[in-house]
Amino acid sequence: MNTTYQPLEFICNPVVFLEGSPFNAASDFSQLNHHLEQRSLDDVLAWSLFTFGDRAAQVTSFGPTGMVILERLARLSPGIRVITLDTQFLFDETYALIEEVQRRYPITLDIRRPVLSPAAQAAAYGPRLWDTNPDACCRLRKVEPLNLAMENLDAWFTGLRRDQSPTRANMPIIGWDTRRGMVKINPLAHWTRSRVWKYIVDNNVPYNRLHNLGYASIGCTHCTRPTTNPTDERSGRWQNRAKTECGIHL
């Protein structure tokens, strides 16, 4: 058997017509990933949409990789659900991009916010929880709202790439999200940052204007600075702290 190329029909296993996800914590994704690594982005997305249908959604903060995935998903599956987290601490440039995305793409945008307003959080936990306990702040404003939004999903699309940081260097295209008990799809895990930006420029995909000011990775205003280390795209996040992830991908 030729192990370096398989037609998409091989990848789109008929088991997908069963009710519910055909995968579980014991699933071995190695052969599937071997095939998908050699496929186009559209093929990876087509397999995912074929397999999970509306039980899959994209989760994005509209970073460059997420924008490329969103642009292709909107073409392949108009109306697809896209979940984003409004921590209420986002940059004006991020809110502007969200508005542009809503104008431009035929997606169903599901914006989730924390239970606690910034004022209620300050009253309950102190005025600068992002300084005193950033893990708790991320849990309240990101992880818990996202987990609520993801109930009833069997799979989610992320914008993770292997070259974003050392902690993401071994990211598979398809993996198992142990914490949530569902499949995690990283369609551009194997793309480089420059390849993502080439796609954005070539296809006139909108992006966060803070990227023009040295911000390689953009989150909340309190915890995001221009990137200082060109080999670590996320070095502007939680600067001078051991924290490298908000908890969504742990």
Ligand code: SF4
């Ligand atoms: S990134 Fe910072 S401000 Fe945003 S939720 Fe996490 S700790 Fe809070």
